[in-house]
Amino acid sequence: MIDWNDIRYFLAVLRSGTTLGASRALGVSQSTVARRIAVLEEGLGLELFDKRQSGYGLTEAGAELLETAEAMETAAGAFITKAAARKRGLSGTVRLTTNDLFANEFLMRAMRGFRASFPEILLEVITSDRRLDLASGEADIALRASTPPTQPDLVGRRIAKDSWGVYCSRAYSLKNGMPTSIAELASHPAIGIYSEVFEGPVTAWARAHFPASAIVLRPNSVSALYAAIRNGYGIGLMSDVVGAGDPEMVRCFDPRIEHDYEIWLLTHERLRNVPRIRAVLDYLGGYFASGLHMKRSPENEFAATAP
Structure with missing residues (x-):
């Protein structure tokens, strides 16, 4: 039987390109990473990596299994998130403000799986071209295109470059x-x-x-x-x-327009550790970090610069 933890080692080596990089990401020794990859390959009867001195590259077999391994990772993350949400009893309303375009064209796609993980959280989406004031409580979270925020009471993360x-x-x-x-x-x-x-x-x-x-x-x-x-x-x-x-x-x-606008996910400092607010922030942050918002049909691929 294949150990799920070995799939984590497989993905970590893939993403870092080396067993050393994977060991740092996972917080284990380099020899442990190499051993777990060997155990996984032996269990599968397949060689997953072309092991060179310069780093590890996927073999044809490894590349074929990659999508399934990532699906396992996503499913495991959803399982843990859902269990944690139930344990904490997450519930209540979260008010998220953004503009019409962001709300209609990718926020709704991003939030498809949210209810399954957080069934007791009601998300209110407030669309407006005006930037609602998070400090005064007009909204809890903002998804907006802006220059890097300078207000000392706002916290959040850059989720994309607004090219x-x-x-x-x-x-x-x-x-x-x-x-x-x-x-x-x-x-x-x-x-x-x-x-x-x-x-x-x-x-x-x-x-x-x-x-x-x-x-x-x-x-x-x-x-x-x-x-x-x-x-x-x-x-x-x-x-x-x-x-x-x-x-x-x-x-x-590419028109090569020079500007400093980025897409930001923001909340007020006083709300950052409220469980239901944190749940929405982490869920959306994970969605954008995964690159799912940039996926297109195979015949019309576009590789954007990731943040």
């Missing part, structure tokens, strides 16, 4: 092709950005590079901008955090 790309819909690209550089933008209808609402580096790039004659629509919200691109109205700029998770969106090229 942007030039996008079109899959249907648009099949019918009209797509631009692959700034020089080709003039030959495609462009969706601009209503600058009175979104003044900043992204808006400035659109104003500088989308020819005025090519602009066919200028929405005043990010959700309307996304809907216009997704429905094939033309090409436009969109956050990769949203676009890279939607198989109907095609990333045309």
Whole structure:
């Protein structure tokens, strides 16, 4: 019988590339890691790693088993989380604020499995383009794009870099092709950005590079901008955090917009250790850390820079 702990060693070696790195991550000796990998390979009758002096690389057999090993890890984590939640008796309401686009396009996907783990927690999602004040209690948690927070009473984690790309819909690209550089933008209808609402580096790039004659629509919200691109109205700029998770969106090229905006998951200092707040923070943090929000269909893969 295979020991689940040996799967942990397998994943740790894979992620670090060496038994030494895995030993540090797991808090055990390097010889223990090497021994457990040997036991796992012997039990399976398969060689999982190509063991070189420079590090461990997956064999074909190891690569084939990787997805199942990660599924086991996820299931084990969910089991432990659910048991811990029941033990602590987690219950109550958590108010999470974000904008419409984040709420509709990936927060709902992120929270699919939350109720199974925390059935007694009611999540209230407050969508607003205005940044609700966590200090005054307008919301418990905020999921927002911003510069790194400077308020001393806010705590949280950066979950992604808010990079942007030039996008079109899959249907648009099949019918009209797509631009692959700034020089080709003039030959495609462009969706601009209503600058009175979104003044900043992204808006400035659109104003500088989308020819005025090519602009066919200028929405005043990010959700309307996304809907216009997704429905094939033309090409436009969109956050990769949203676009890279939607198989109907095609990333045309990287506009290389320099800015310091990031996606942050925040709460107030006084709430950080409240069990129900901590549960939501940890659940969402784990979801974004896993990269699931960036997964696309195989024929439209986009590798974003992880935080």
